Amino acid sequence: MERLEYLRQSRLCKGLTEDELAGLSAISQLKRLNKGEILFFEGDEARGFYLLLKGRVRIYKSSPEGKEQTLHQINPGQIFAEVAIFEGRHYPANCSAVQESVVAFFPKTDFIRLIEKSPQISLKIIASMAGFLREFTETVENLALKEVPSRIAGYLLKLRMKAKDDTITLDMTKSELAKKLGTQSETLSRGFRKLSDKNIIKVNGKRIAILDNDRLIDIAEGEKI
DSSP states (O other): HHHHHHHTGGGGGTOOOOHHHHHHHHHHEEEEEEETEEEEEEHHHEEEEEEEEEEEEEEEEEEETEEEEEEEEEEETEOOOTTHHTTTTTSSSEEEEEESEEEEEEEEHHHHHHHOOOOOHHHHHHHHHHHHHHHHHHHHHHHHHHHEEEEEEEEHHHHHHTTTSSSSEEESSSHHHHHHTTHHEEEEEHHHHHHHTTTSSEEETTTTEEOHHHHHHHTTTTTOO
């Protein structure tokens, strides 16, 4: 029953009939993660994919020197590790819990059997993957082409759009944000300080007031501070 209720509240399952929802629930396995706990490592056998039900996890790469680059921050309702469904035999990156989390695991074999009976379920997966691909493409573009202040500005504008307010709250720690934006914590802090010194933003802990939205847009598009 707990699995069914979790899935019913997920965006992934909206629009499914009760029978389809029950079928999805029947093949799923719930797993609870402590903060910092590893769900899988790059290279582990990809036996299935996951749906985040509660909390937050991140997908990241790790260099031999121990430097980490966050590829995705996964929020409740998002699926991840979908490579297991199609052609990947191994997970291409690591995954760990940013905070206490609950995930549903769907074994590849059982899921394929299910969508053969109910093809419409697969349409939800395709839609989710399309959104994921857009986010990944944007991440690669930002890391390759934009300086840290531009990445910060773009991130803040996304939060502003979501909040529909000029005062926003960071949705992760600055250490997590540095990894997401592909930089070091010290460099991130300098970027925030530059924006603040130019009266473009005002920083108060995790609360950010956007003082000059037009200027922030220019910087997000690559203009120097």
